[in-house]
Structure formats: C-alpha cells, structure tokens
Amino acid sequence: xxxxxxxxxxxxxxxxxxxxxxxxxxxxxxxxxxxxxxxxxxxxxxxxxxxxxxxxxxxxxxxxxxxxxxxxxxxxxxxxxxxxxxxxxxxxxxxxxxxxxxxxxxxxxxxxxxxxxxxxxxxxxxxxxx
Amino acid sequence: xxxxxxxxxxxxxxxxxxxxxxxxxxxxxxxxxxxxxxxxxxxxxxxxxxxxxxxxxxxxxxxxxxxxxxxxxxxxxxxxxxxxxxxxxxxxxxxxxxxxxxxxxxxxxxxxxxxxxxxxxxxxxxxxxxxxxxxxxxxxxxxxxxxxxxxxxxxxxxxxxxxxxxxxxxxxxxxxxxxxxxxxxxxxxxxxxxxxxxxxxxxxxxxxxxxxxxxxxxxxxxxxxxxxxxxxxxxxxxxxxxxxxxxxxxxxxxxxxxxxxxxxxxxxxxxxxxxxxxxxxxxxxxxxxxxxxxxxxxxxxxxxxxxxxxxxxxxxxxxxxxxxxxxxxxxxxxxxxxxxxxxxxxxxxxxxxxxxxxxxxxxxxxxxxxxxxxxxxxxxxxxxxxxxxxxxxxxxxxxxxxxxxxxxxxxxxxxxxxxxxxxxxxxxxxxxxxxxxxxxxxxxxxxxxxxxxxxxxx
Numbered sequence: 001x002x003x004x005x006x007x008x009x010x011x012x013x014x015x016x017x018x019x020x021x022x023x024x025x026x027x028x029x030x031x032x033x034x035x036x037x038x039x040x041x042x043x044x045x046x047x048x049x050x051x052x053x054x055x056x057x058x059x060x061x062x063x064x065x066x067x068x069x070x071x072x073x074x075x076x077x078x079x080x081x082x083x084x085x086x087x088x089x090x091x092x093x094x095x096x097x098x099x100x101x102x103x104x105x106x107x108x109x110x111x112x113x114x115x116x117x118x119x120x121x122x123x124x125x126x127x128x129x130x
Numbered sequence: 131x132x133x134x135x136x137x138x139x140x141x142x143x144x145x146x147x148x149x150x151x152x153x154x155x156x157x158x159x160x161x162x163x164x165x166x167x168x169x170x171x172x173x174x175x176x177x178x179x180x181x182x183x184x185x186x187x188x189x190x191x192x193x194x195x196x197x198x199x200x201x202x203x204x205x206x207x208x209x210x211x212x213x214x215x216x217x218x219x220x221x222x223x224x225x226x227x228x229x230x231x232x233x234x235x236x237x238x239x240x241x242x243x244x245x246x247x248x249x250x251x252x253x254x255x256x257x258x259x260x261x262x263x264x265x266x267x268x269x270x271x272x273x274x275x276x277x278x279x280x281x282x283x284x285x286x287x288x289x290x291x292x293x294x295x296x297x298x299x300x301x302x303x304x305x306x307x308x309x310x311x312x313x314x315x316x317x318x319x320x321x322x323x324x325x326x327x328x329x330x331x332x333x334x335x336x337x338x339x340x341x342x343x344x345x346x347x348x349x350x351x352x353x354x355x356x357x358x359x360x361x362x363x364x365x366x367x368x369x370x371x372x373x374x375x376x377x378x379x380x381x382x383x384x385x386x387x388x389x390x391x392x393x394x395x396x397x398x399x400x401x402x403x404x405x406x407x408x409x410x411x412x413x414x415x416x417x418x419x420x421x422x423x424x425x426x427x428x429x430x431x432x433x434x435x436x437x438x439x440x441x442x443x444x445x446x447x448x449x450x451x452x453x454x455x456x457x458x459x460x461x462x463x464x465x466x467x468x469x470x471x472x473x474x475x476x477x478x479x480x481x482x483x484x485x486x487x488x489x490x491x492x493x494x495x496x497x498x499x500x501x502x503x504x505x506x507x508x509x510x511x512x513x514x515x516x517x518x519x520x521x522x523x524x525x526x527x528x529x530x531x532x533x534x535x536x537x538x539x540x541x542x543x544x545x546x547x548x549x550x551x552x553x554x555x556x557x558x559x560x561x562x563x564x565x566x567x568x569x570x571x572x573x574x575x576x577x578x579x580x581x582x583x584x585x586x587x588x
Contacts, residue, residue, distance in 0.1 A: 072401055083567050085454060099504070099505045
C-alpha cells in the first residue's frame with residue numbers, strides 16, 4: 001500500500017463562505033482540478049458534520065460542482081439565528097470557510113509533498129514570495 | 131440590436147461599499163451599463179424606519195451625490211445606470227436623482243425610470259385575509275404569528291419591469307426590491323431582445339448577475355486563494371461583464387485598475403451564498419450552476435458559457451422584516467499573563483451577577499476575540515502565553531429593560547473583577563432593536579398586476 005500523509009484541507013483547496021438565514025454555506029474549490037476527486041472522496045457531509053460539532057446545531061448538506069472542481073456545503077443552524085438576530089462575531093458566516101479548511105485529511109505522500117505550504121503566506125526569505 | 135459585446139459594469143456590492151468604485155468604472159474605460167446593488171436582506175427595514183421618521187427618506191441616499199458626479203459622463207457617453215437604490219421609496223429616489231441631474235447640467239438630456247409595486251406593506255392584511263399565509267421559508271410559521279411586528283414587506287422583482295424602463299428610454303433605472311442579479315441580466319435581455327422563455331440565455335444572465343452583484347468580490351477582493359499576490363486592492367477595479375447575444379460572457383475589469391479576474395476569483399464568487407447549485411431560483415428563470423463552463427482567456431479575462439436554465443416557479447419571494455426583541459454586546463480586553471484565564475473568570479463573574487439580578491435572556495453568548503470567536507472549539511485551548519484577548523459577551527431577549535441593565539454590568543468589571551483589564555473607552559454598550567428577516571413565498575399573479583414603470587424627466 002502507498003504511504004499516506006495527513007495534511008490540512010487548506011493545502012488542497014480554497015474556499016468562500018456566506019449566509020442564508022441561519023445557514024452558513026461554504027464553497028470549497030480545488031486549487032488543481034486533479035485534486036478534486038480526492039477532495040470529493042475525503043470531505044464528505046458526515047466528516048464535515050463531525051468537524052463542526054459544537055459549532056453548528058443542524059445537519060450538513062453537500063452539493064457537488066464537478067464543473068468548477070468544487071463542493072458546496074450547507075451548515076444548518078450555524079449562525080445563532082443569523083443576520084441581525086445573531087450575537088456571533090461572525091453572524092454572516094464569513095469565515096466558516098477557513099474553519100473548514102482546518103480539516104485534516106489523508107492523502108498519498110506524493111500529493112502531500114506537492115502541495116506543502118500552500119494556502120499560507122510564503123515565509124520571508126524563502127525566495128517563494130512574489 | 132448590437133453585435134458588439136454589451137459591457138455591464140458592477141459599481142456597488144452593498145449599501146456602504148467603496149464610494150469611489152462606480153466613478154472608477156465610468157472613468158476607467160468603456161462601459162455600456164453600470165449596475166449598483168444597494169440592498170441586503172435587512173436594508174429595506176432600515177429604510178422603512180428612516181421613512182417613518184422623514185417622509186422624504188427611505189432609499190439609498192448615497193446614490194444621489196454619486197449620480198450628480200457621474201451624470202455628465204453617463205449622458206455624454208450613453209452609459210445607462212440600473213440600481214435598486216430606490217429601497218422602500220423608489221419614486222422619491224428618482225425625483226432626487228432627476229434633481230441631481232439638473233444640478234449636474236444634463237437637463238432635457240435624460241430621464242429616470244422608476245419601478246414600483248414590490249412594496250406589500252399596505253396590502254398585507256388584505257393578502258393575509260385572502261389566504262396568503264406568507265409562511266416563513268425556514269421555520270414554516272405563518273406570518274400571522276408576528277403580523278403586528280412587521281416593519282417592511284417587499285417582493286423580489288425580476289428583470290421584466292427594468293427592461294420596460296430601458297425600452298422606455300430611461301438613462302437611469304431606479305427600483306425597489308429587485309433581485310440583485312436582475313440589475314445585470316435586465317440590460318442583457320433588453321439589448322439582445324431575449325424572449326422570456328429563452329431559459330438558457332436568461333440563466334446565463336443570472337450567473338453574470340451573481341458574479342457582478344458583490345462588486346470586487348469577483349475581482350480580487352476577499353479572495354482567499356493566494357490573496358497576497360493580488361495587486362493594488364487600494365484602487366481595485368470592480369468586475370465588468372462583456373455579454374454576447376447567446377448569453378455567454380467574459381468577466382473582466384478595466385486594465386489600469388487593481389485587483390484580478392481569474393478562475394479562482396470567479397469561482398469563489400460563484401459559490402458565495404450558494405444553496406443547491408442546480409436550483410438557483412429567480413423570478414425569471416431557474417439557473418443550474420452545475421452547468422457553468424469557465425475558461426481563462428488571457429489576463430484578467432474569464433469566459434463563462436454553457437449555462438442551462440429552466441422555467442421559474444409560480445411564486446415570488448417576499449422579503450419581510452419584523453421586530454424581534456433586543457440585543458446588546460459588551461467587550462473588555464485582558465492582557466498577558468494568563469489573559470484567557472482572566473477573561474473566563476470575568477465572564478463567570480458577570481454571569482453570576484446577571485443571575486443574581488434575576489435577569490432572563492433568550493441567549494447569552496461569550497466569545498474570546500483573539501482566540502475562539504471565529505472558529506469556536508476548532509481553535510482548541512488558548513496558548514498559555516496569549517498576549518491579550520477581548521472578552522465579548524452578547525445577550526438577546528424580548529425585555530428591553532433586562533438588556534439595558536446588562537449594558538450597565540460591563541464597566542463595573544474593570545474595578546471589581548480580574549486584573550489587567552482595559553479597552554472600555556467606548557462607553558456603555560448600545561441596546562439595539564432586532565429587526566429580523568422573514569423570507570416567504572407568494573403567488574406571482576397577486577403581485578405582477580401591481581407593478582408599474584414610470585418616468586421622471588431630468
């Protein structure tokens with residue numbers, strides 16, 4: 001069996017989140033189309049539900065957008081009533097995106113090698129900085 | 131009927147967005163239309179409140195001085211402006227815009243189209259009596275349960291009345307609660323003479339509208355992918371849709387402005403506030419976002435094509451706002467060492483005092499800004515040497531007096547609680563009335579006969 005590594009989803013995908021009432025949505029987008037199947041297989045609605053346990057009250061729905069190499073998650077009961085009702089700092093679910101990208105997933109070693117460090121500002125002095 | 135692409139520029143993503151952005155869109159290069167979205171879900175109720183205090187208010191006032199600045203260029207170059215700035219008072223907004231046009235020296239050279247009929251506030255009891263329950267789409271409760279607290283009720287209108295205004299020669303179209311997307315696809319439907327059953331073209335227009343409706347969020351703003359590489363956000367160019375007759379379009383921006391348009395920026399915006407992507411419902415068409423095809427076509431150019439659509443539902447969505455109690459949020463800042471432990475202790479003391487006072491709330495929320503306010507339990511335990519943390523406590527409930535008393539319990543913690551506390555210069559927290567959102571559906575045949583399009587000469 002190939003050896004596997006555990007990496008944060010942050011290194012494979014970017015994301016944007018927003019609100020619809022008391023539901024937050026998180027769109028997760030593969031940086032590279034070739035990584036989409038891996039993300040689709042690993043980042044299931046169940047796993048996302050477990051990941052957000054204690055942070056959301058309702059179920060998680062998942063929709064596939066293979067055309068965009070993306071998944072859309074609906075996190076129900078995530079926003080303390082949502083909009084103007086919510087007491088949360090993030091009443092409109094704007095940063096549930098990065099909360100989801102914290103998720104640790106198992107990937108083949110070569111994938112982990114290829115994507116290492118992505119999603120973060122390159123460290124100063126590495127020569128990677130734009 | 132034009133064969134060159136029709137250029138529809140986004141100039142405003144919400145009421146409070148970058149005031150200079152629409153001016154940059156007009157001055158930065160060629161465009162045919164400028165769309166300005168001012169309305170979020172609860173904006174209508176804020177405007178309703180303003181109108182109840184001042185009969186001449188009730189719309190996005192920023193729109194008037196903006197039009198005064200850009201009117202001469204728009205009139206000279208034939209740039210048409212489509213905006214939902216009218217809020218709950220589109221007629222008054224149009225009158226003020228026409229006056230701004232006169233001040234700007236374009237008298238006799240422009241007219242303002244006004245779309246109205248979206249406001250159901252005066253018809254609410256009649257509609258309820260006729261059996262339209264206006265059940266909350268999230269909770270299924272009938273509106274009757276909060277009828278007396280309703281502050282505003284507006285139907286989301288589609289593109290048809292905007293197209294009528296454009297056909298009537300309006301240089302500026304002012305609407306009330308139009309859908310955000312219609313502000314972009316109405317110009318497409320008008321320019322290309324699309325039929326109202328051209329589902330795929332209309333659906334493509336909806337995608338264009340969804341990309342345009344949040345301003346710079348499609349052109350590099352708030353973009354998570356390699357955000358540090360996106361140039362010159364200080365003078366960010368908002369997106370521009372270059373639309374073709376068949377519905378396909380290119381998303382771009384003025385080249386000399388900042389920001390970026392790439393597959394990544396466009397995908398992020400497409401997914402923003404997305405529900406079921408195969409069923410994006412609008413008054414004119416249901417768009418299937420899983421059929422969108424994207425292609426990068428050179429620097430800052432993304433082509434969008436292949437979008438499929440189908441017939442809309444017999445319903446229109448109603449945006450209702452109602453008074454739902456009160457809330458207040460208080461904060462204090464605790465410093466190293468043991469900042470988080472101090473903040474937690476302060477929170478416990480505050481809770482105990484609120485309990486002793488016998489104050490009841492529907493909800494009390496404690497957050498530690500600088501540690502768990504955004505990611506909750508995913509943030510783990512605070513690092514032992516956390517340099518500082520802001521304790522943020524919010525309360526919500528029906529009893530204004532209880533919320534008011536809460537606001538007087540924060541400051542005493544400075545002298546009566548854990549040490550190393552600061553950050554209270556702002557004074558007592560403010561009690562806010564909660565005006566909540568009640569989404570509902572209504573049979574479109576009840577609304578459509580009441581729509582009207584009028585014109586005001588500049």
